[in-house]
Amino acid sequence: MARDTLHGLRSSPRRAPAKPARPIDADAAERIAAVMGRLSDADPDPKAGFDDTDPFRLLVTVLLSAQSTGPTVARIAEALFSAVRDPAGMLELGEARITEIIRPVGLGPSKARNIVKLSAALISEFGGTVPRSAIEMRRLPGIGRKSAEVTANFAFREPVIAVDTHVFRVSNRIPLAPGATVDAVADGLAHRVPERFKDGAHVWLFRHGRDTCTARKPGCARCLVSDLCTWSGKAI
The missing domain is CATH 1.10.1670.10 (Helix-hairpin-Helix base-excision DNA repair enzymes (C-terminal))
Known part of the structure; x- marks a missing residue:
């Protein structure tokens, strides 16, 4: 299976x-x-077997999943997070390189731009950590209600x-x-x-x-x- x-x-x-x-x-x-x-x-x-220990990775992965298939997103997220671990590292990696890595998921330039923007927002507004509530997450660039609620539910068990x-x-x-x-x-x-x-x-x-x-x-x-x-x- x-x-x-x-x-x-x-x-x-x-x-x-x-x-x-x-x-x-x-x-x-x-x-x-x-x-x-x-x-x-x-x-x-x-939720058995899901890796919910890294809210930032989870948030970015859900962002990548928009209009993309799950297996492709999982593969690309693995490639992206083998190069970077946190918002600061994502900013250092840069939009151009992020775009290259995530291109197979579709809408690469737009998603890369939002990943950079949300990473900067996490650092400036939340001390580099993902906020625990869906409402706060929706303040981040590129994060709509579904992405915020999936992340809040999986990472922080918000109901x-x-x-x-x-x-x-x-x-x-x-x-x-x-x-x-x-x-x-x-x-x-x-x-x-x-x-x-x-x-x-x-x-x-x-x-x-x-x-x-x-x-x-x-x-x-x-x-x-x-x-x-x-x-x-x-x-x-």
């Missing part, structure tokens, strides 16, 4: 999912809790649920927190998902959207939560 790659972060191999629980009848709040409970039971340690394409799709389909925009879905998940599930929610929903509730030909027949899903396009 290939190693799981999420936003350019690599993990060790994961356990096989648990069998689906019995169907239940529930109102919206109970249904959301039931969905998250089943995903949790199937993957009780969703925020980042919304990417997969999470957006799943949240609207089941639905968990329907919304026309990423911010609307993120705000809805923050309000509706029980606190006990928030730490792992992003990973569970990301994997569910990537592996089962895919954009094309979703695997409804093998879905752990198909009986809790009200999507009109469900095929079972």
Whole structure:
């Protein structure tokens, strides 16, 4: 089994999912809790194997992952961080060399420029360390809500649920927190998902959207939560 790659972060191999629980009848709040409970039971340690010890590397890796595939980002992040370890080192490396290294991930010049700017901002505003909250991270150049919330959740266990394409799709389909925009879905998940599930929610929903509730030909027949899903396009 290939190693799981999420936003350019690599993990060790994961356990096989648990069998689906019995169907239940529930109102919206109970249904959301039931969905998250089943995903949790199937993957009780969703962040196992991920390297979350270096918030700066994590933040830069998530920035690199925009419009790029996970395996490519993981490879390029490894190359970049074999040459540099911290914001000061990134400034010393320089925008031109950073661009050369990260070119395969796409949007290289723009991402390199933001990496240099956020490194300078970390030094000038935060003493060279990544701030612990998603709200503070969003003050950094090139760091939007998703990048900030992924980093805050993985590095500092802030109970925020980042919304990417997969999470957006799943949240609207089941639905968990329907919304026309990423911010609307993120705000809805923050309000509706029980606190006990928030730490792992992003990973569970990301994997569910990537592996089962895919954009094309979703695997409804093998879905752990198909009986809790009200999507009109469900095929079972």
